[in-house]
Amino acid sequence: MVIADEAQLVRSSQRGDLDAFNTLVQVYQRQVYNLCLRMLGSAAAEDTAQETFITAYRRLSSFRGGNFRAWLLRIAANACCDELRHRRSRPAASLEAALEAGSRADVPSPLANPEEEALRQELARHLQQGLVALPAEQRLAIILRDIHGLSYEELTEALGCSLGTVKSRIARGRARMREYLMARRELLPHEFRLKQ
Template sequence: VYNVCLRMLGERAAAEDATQDAFIAAYRALGRFRGGSFRAWLLRIAANACYDELRRRRRRPLPLEAAAAVAAPSHGSPLQSYLQGELAAEIQRGLLRLPPDQRLALVLRDVEGLSYEEIARASGSSLGTVKSRIARGRARLREHLMAAGFSPSGASEEG
């Protein structure tokens, strides 16, 4: 849940708050859980908490330092570590520029590994809508990365 919130919001403190809000809301709504995938139900609540936060802040831009802090640590040579960190930070910046519905679908599929059906349940959308959001989100993210100097293979074209 925290990872989804972090990818949706891009800031650790906001992700922690949204995660807490999601678990409180899930606890209060546990009696209304109608079966099915508990994970999808919980991620739907987390997504709603993130949407609430995005509405509250009116999608103010994320400072570059915050996007870089979300980047995953890497192993290998210093150059590989640097390039992986740069790519991870640029992916996070690109994710934050996507519409929230596309961002959620991409995070749930490519980061959390949910099936299309689970994403449809978690987002309250049809299967076709989920597939469309993922395809459009990936295309926009690819365009963002290429504009930032990263080739489709993931290697930086800079320097």
């Protein structure tokens, strides 16, 4: 999607053009859904993703140019945080839901042989467990940076904080993920095995 096209679509959407907005939905729904999936697990991801787009449509007037993806992901991130806060009253459900998130996300790749595939899925499971163990703000930062590949500038928008805070959240999140993987190094595929 060319940037100019996106700006045009956003403007049309702001004027109430639902088709234009739905084109934007088509472009970004996978990212929004995957963010929700990693944050919440598959059970709540679908609803939260849908809620994100509804909220986004309602708040289109508050979008004043800039990075639409970051703006959208911020709405999604807020929706996820709301959901997590809501879940705190029933903690048992939340952990399970978050843990099973990895399973849904792991689409088998047709090229890999069965053994490699099994190892890859094992790694994904561990990574998801490690992510779940992170504080929500660090988890958000790590997911958006290392899985979605947002730039630091986009991250400041999507997380609504300063560059320094973004850097620090990513650094701390990564350090914890590293420790997590280190503790399970023998379970991981060869190339991801961390040395002592």
